Amino acid sequence: MPLIRGIIATLFASAAFSASAQTGGGNPNLRQATTPVLTNGVLTAQAPAPTTNPPGASPTAPQSAPIQVDESALRYFAAQGDTRRVDAEIARLRALYPNWTPPTDLTQLSTPSGPQPDAATDKIWALYAEGRIAEARAAIADRSASEPQWKPPADLISALDVAEARIRLTNASDNSQWRTVLSIATETPTLLTCANVDALWRVAEAFSKTNQASRTKDVYTYILSNCNNRSERLATLQKAVSLLPEAPILDLLKFERKTGTDQDDFSEVRDELARKRVERASTDPKLKAAPEDLAVVERLAEGESAPGNALLLGWYNYHHAQPEKARDWFKIALDRDGGAKAAEGLALSLRALNQFVPADAIAYEWHDKSKDNLSVYLDVITALLSQDPPLRVDPEIIARSIPVITRERFSNGGQALGWYSYNTNQFRTARDWFMKALSWKPDDEPSAYGLALSYQRLNDRTGFASIANAWRARSQQIADLADGRPGTRLPVESQPLTPSRDEIIAVQPRAEPIPQPRAAPTQRAENRYPNDVPTTRANVPRTQAGRGAKCTGTGNPHALSPDAAVTLGWCLMELNRPLEAVTAFDQAIKRGNGRTRQDAAYGKSLAYLRKDLTSQAAIAAAEAPQEPRRQVELSATILAQRAVAAYRAGRFVEVILALGERARIVPEQNDLMLLRGWSYFKLGRYDDAKQVFQAVQRTGFSNDANVGLNAILEATQPIRQY
Template identity: 25%
Template sequence: MPTDMTVFPRIMILALALALTLGAAIPAAAQQPGPSDLQALRFYLEQDNDVAVRSELRRLQIQFPDWTPPANLSDMRADTGPDSIDRIYRLIESGDFDGARALIAETDRDFADWSPPTEMLSLLNLSEAQQQFTAAVAAQQAETAIGIARGIPALLSCERINNAWELAEMHLLLGETSRALGIYRSVIGSCSASEILISTLEKADAVANLTELESLADAALASAPDAATDIRRVENRLRAGRQVPARWPNGEQVIELDAATTAPPDTTAPTAATPPASTRPPPRPEAPSTPSAPQPQATAPAQSGAGLSSVAAAAQRGAWAECLALSANSSRIDVIYQRGWCAYNAERPMEAVTAFQRAARQGGSATVRRDAAFGWMLSLLKLNMTEQAAQIAASVDLTRDQRIEIESQILDQRGLRAYESGDYARAIAYIDAHAQLTGSMRRDLGLLKGYSLLNMGNRNAARDIFLQLHRQLATSETRRALRAAE
């Protein structure tokens, strides 16, 4: 049973040769396509791939000159194949790759008019490789992870940029700095999204010398000239961290949220005694909250069809991999918008950024453009690209709930970053602004504020915060904090 749609052009050539040789001797029945002949057309219709649909129609009309396609091609979508197709995608989604292969073979054997589409097989192989690669990285098995990535180049696509960054870390684990830099250089030369370029520059900064950093920044400018301002600003910041002069004029100002610039309260300012800078809080007990991705059925553009219906149905079931497979290469903005939420929930934030960015600019209604911008910012924040999200937030008219969610995450990330850089007064300002915005002080941020006070020398104020948190809920973290403030 053929498994690759590229077999059809060869069949077309063979059919033409037979027609020239046999002429009228070809049976009349051969002038009408059967279910297997129409399989590729149905597949491309379901994928909303208009270019492939037109090409396949031309092929069928050459091979079957007496056949006339229906006036409404949507009628041909009805034959969706065996019921087991949905189960196959569910098995892939759950990571049961052996089970998926067994069900594919069973379905292929039981349904003569069906063959597994290339997209399904590609998704299966790529999902399995992704699982193996992720496990190898988590186990710090550098050589295994590197071998997997070499065997499946699709793992290193720009849409799966985290894999490339993790591959570089695996090379660094083996002491192969030049190979890691080579990966960063390849990413910057291959990907054009400014978010990817900036994050890659930041990661390369840890291992590149100044000349190499300048070379990478120049390559990033060549890849995304429209993002020159952001790239130059980042390079200047990285150079400042090395205590070397800025390379570019510092005439651009980063957009800030008003709440983030609130001055710290007077109680945080004593400087007479400073504890060692090594005083650090324990690992944060919880990550910043993020909403479950809203489903777009209520806000999607009106031109919904079978393509959107199947994608939205997969999303409604939480079948993120199936949703991504069905929406791959679609040019429809409503499908691309739904794809963004599937990528976000599937922990593929860079793919989500790409989809939401396009939907935010081309959405058919103001509501869709607004909600796509919301998803775009959530995805950037998931990548810890705080300032890029802040710039978008300053120019988008979000709902109140959306703005609270976005601004609270921005303040959260800025507070943590300020703490880690030793700017404790600014960390407290961000934490207090977060509490004012949300109406309460989150427990992990309360601990962070306490440690900031402690590092600034205000031991009594720090101890008051730790004691209050301990009385609310005594944990090993609050006990450790109280001991640090004694």
Template identity: 30%
Template sequence: MRLLFLSGLLLASAAFAEEARSVPDAVELAALYYYAEHGEQDRVEAEAARLRLKYPGFVVPADIHAPAAGQADESALWTLYEADDFAGIEAEIGRRRAQDPAWAPSEDFSAKLARRKLRAEMTAAAARKDWAGVVAAAGGLDPESETEVDLVWMLIDAAAETGAKTVAETAYRGLLSREGAARLPDGQLVATLRKAVRDLPAEDLRRKLAGLGLPAAEIEPIERDLARREVAAFNADEARQAPLAEATLARLRTAPETADLSLLGWHDLKTGAPKTAEQWFRTALAGGRDAENAKGLYLSLAAQDRQDEAYGVAEAYLQELAGDPQFLMNALSVRFARPGEREIDAGTVTAYSNAILAAESAGHAEILAWYAYNSRQYEAARAWFGKALDWESAPVRVKGLALSLLRLGDKAGSAALEEEYRGVYPAVWEEIGRIRPSKRNRAATAETPAKAAADTGYLADFKAKRYGACVEKLAALETRGPLSADAQLIRGWCHLGLDRLSEARRAFEAALGNARTQPDATYGAALTLLRGRLTDEAEAIVGLYPLAEKREREVRAEIYWQRARSAFDHKQYQRVLDALNARMALAAEPPDLSQLRGWAHYHLGNRREARAVFERLDMHLHDAAAARGIAATAR
């Protein structure tokens, strides 16, 4: 029993001792009182933090700022100071002076209060992005001696935002030139140097870096930042074409971050290495969806003539690319300008439509209108041709709207459109009338298969390219009765072979009324019209009678070429580029058209773009025309 009593007594004593140790004793509080007595507020706060870690629940004694003998009591001011209650401090000072006009806060308190206010003012200005306010508030800082380095960093950032280069340079010089005991710790030096990558010339920064004697491990991230800056500057400078030094690129290729992948991708794409650029962008996109990397991947694939894959990228990143409607329109229009393939996804159509509306692009509205028309969506075609006309009038758009109204049977709308535009574009209705077969022509092309089978001599002449004999036999056959649609089709090809364009056109138009011969007749008529430089009429006929995809691309590529040539002759250089860009979506651009592109840029004042075109031509052709273009753009 006595042992149990003693045991309990020992446990109680231990618990009491443990409880006593949960509160710092006078010895441990001595440092706190010492720092407070000497006005070293930073050390007061640090010591209080240490005691709280050791003794959870510790509260700073209220009397630590009690004045020593002969000193005024400033404990109330220090309490307000610790709470950043500057209005309360002013009120307390006012109250004390009302009681004693000769009283003033101690120099120590006044100095520390000024610093506290400076930090608060700079921090508040930075939070509301008032960069000029940060610079103004920091007017009293001395970068050569400032102990609170983060305030100087705040000043540097604000100077960068406002373009105050002299302020930033002075701040950097003050921080980086300190020697001996005043030298910044290595960690603060590295942080300062990484900021300087943004603001100081690379050569100046490397000289400073060499003189600081930092360990190699600390220098590496700074060199990497410099490499990023150099690659980004190269990518943004259209005039620079030669690849950067391998040593610079190698810094980013080793364990690259996502931003490095993008930088490397744009560098390789610009310097003619789309295959490696593709890999950089694919890797970057694997880490997250991003508009710029999606653009880079699209352009990398397009540069490799992998248009279908490029279009797939645009379709996969519709939401991300919506912020750049011009890019999205150009990327998607390639598919909309190629009728006859699989139906386009409704989401893609919506994205293309929204981009067109955002950019108010008449050219792309026209492309979408023809897509709707060729897909037999005549209501949509009418709406988009109308929108294109609202933004920019052109005869082909009036023609498209007229054809859409005819398909819809909207006689009132057709009459109103003709009344509005016949005086402006009189040829439009003449063209529509010519490409619509009359009842007499449709009757004349009724099938007479027995007669066609009975006399096939003209067909043998056509296959042997004896075009004159082919025409003569068809003329003799016609004296016995109307020719079949098949015979009219062969007559058209034979006349075209003889370069008799008017006769070829009439024969092809006669064959348009038969469903079986219509596709070949449309193709033949379009080629005939294009050979006669009747560009708008050729476009109208392929708009009215859709072609197979391959033929459609061939005909439209020639249409855009003729438009580009005509626009150049009329000094309409922006229209030259519009036509060439539309053609490029259908077929590769041959050197002669690239020459036209270069000179169109030149006449528009786009010297950099023009020079880039001529330099690319010179790399492949080394001809005099490209050399003349390079010489002209150098002036």
């Protein structure tokens, strides 16, 4: 039933997230130790020296008797020529048997006293090699049932256990279930080998996310001490950079192999550390980067086509009073598609260099790309218009600034337009802009002073008296002006910039109402919790819907024959107008008989199901007797929708009852089994939930089932001292 499966997939993701959030992400007071070795649930110390023992494998005393090791998997992988899995199997066997030595001849792995070749067992190993773990388990169960005397090789069972543990650990890590990651690693120490570096990385991250940075370092130390893959060693350092402070990373860099055939090259990690040091200083003028670190970032910037390092150098130089260098780097970043941040930095650098006109050009071009760019543009245009003596400004620059300043109700911009108009002898325009700036910010004293000066130059005694009386007690400048003493800012009398008629028109404030800035559209929150699910829809049988596929769906059902009304109903269903289809099906039910009435009741029930009206659908299904196949289909769908609706409403007992009733008439599908499992989980019935999730796991849906199993482990395991 596709209609239910899509909904339940959303529910499961939500339930997993909710379970992790409810149980917490880790204990910050976990015990600290010195190495990443996990044995029997406890992390034990181990010196970080090269060794063949993987994490979790304790040294054992020499054995006098020969070690009997099942090497069938090794033989199989060697026969297949799969060298990667041969190496992984050798690492796994070494973890299980520390004193075991791999055979020198991989083509002769079986011995008279050891396991003999077995084609059926090899097929199970093949399933394991292909990652088909559930099928391998099923094959073992089938053979055990048909051959009671046959026992699966212990190494095969161990390999499957480790593979399943790896899947669960990965799943827990992907869902940020950090305590579960550490618990699985503790229970499966053979998973933590150089053959499974990804598992080690995830354990290191789990330590970091549970506030155990020293344990994170220990895991990385183990990898660098024992694992030889050059790319994985480099990746280990790169992951360390994202999780650890600089001091432990410098310690890890000491493991760089500079001799031998597999030499490391950790230079890019050192470059990244230098970059981070420059980045920390790029926004703090009190921090100064070392010249050698700046040289590294400059080398990186010059050798790439991406804008990142050029942007970094731009911001560093801007905040350290070197606007010329900042301008040059921001230009480079902008040419490399650095976007809004590069334009923002370039405009600020040009402003710092008093290059107001080019600063305005770049700032205006990008002013609508982000809030930061808008803020920079308003700052730049204000500075441009506020120069004293005033600069000659292109009327187009002023004209295009007015809508932005007005829309944003930016009082400093309105004041700047007022001073520019005043200083170019446009006193009426200046008066209007100062008044507008005061309307946006009533306590703006400079705008009030500008308004008083404008009234004075216009010889408007009434206006001057009103502003002087209102501001005399709050502004010494205005009080001095009213008392006849000279103010601090007077009109520029010598060599005024006489504006043209076009300039005068350009700076007139708009008479129309000021538009308010629109709020940014809200983004719909993710359906992260199990109660936030989309509306369910029932599937319309294609054979029925196809009957009306070419109709327009505009007929009047009351004027149609019963058969025509049924056809119209299916047409409306095809057009996704289910409630209108109900009206058409109703007419057929009332006036039809036999097969027509049966089809109409069936269609009406499906129409209600499409709108999630489950109760009405059940009533409609009973309005005419249905053939057994349809009756089962409708009953199963109604019960499934009831279960989903009950889960959405948090009525988990009803979910279990509805699914139990449904399971009596049709086999239970995996998605509904998972819904049952999550309902048990929500009710705290963890053993029941575990049984359901394990049953789903055995059918091959291991990923979905593992989410539930990990959630149970996260909810039930005690807070351990890892």
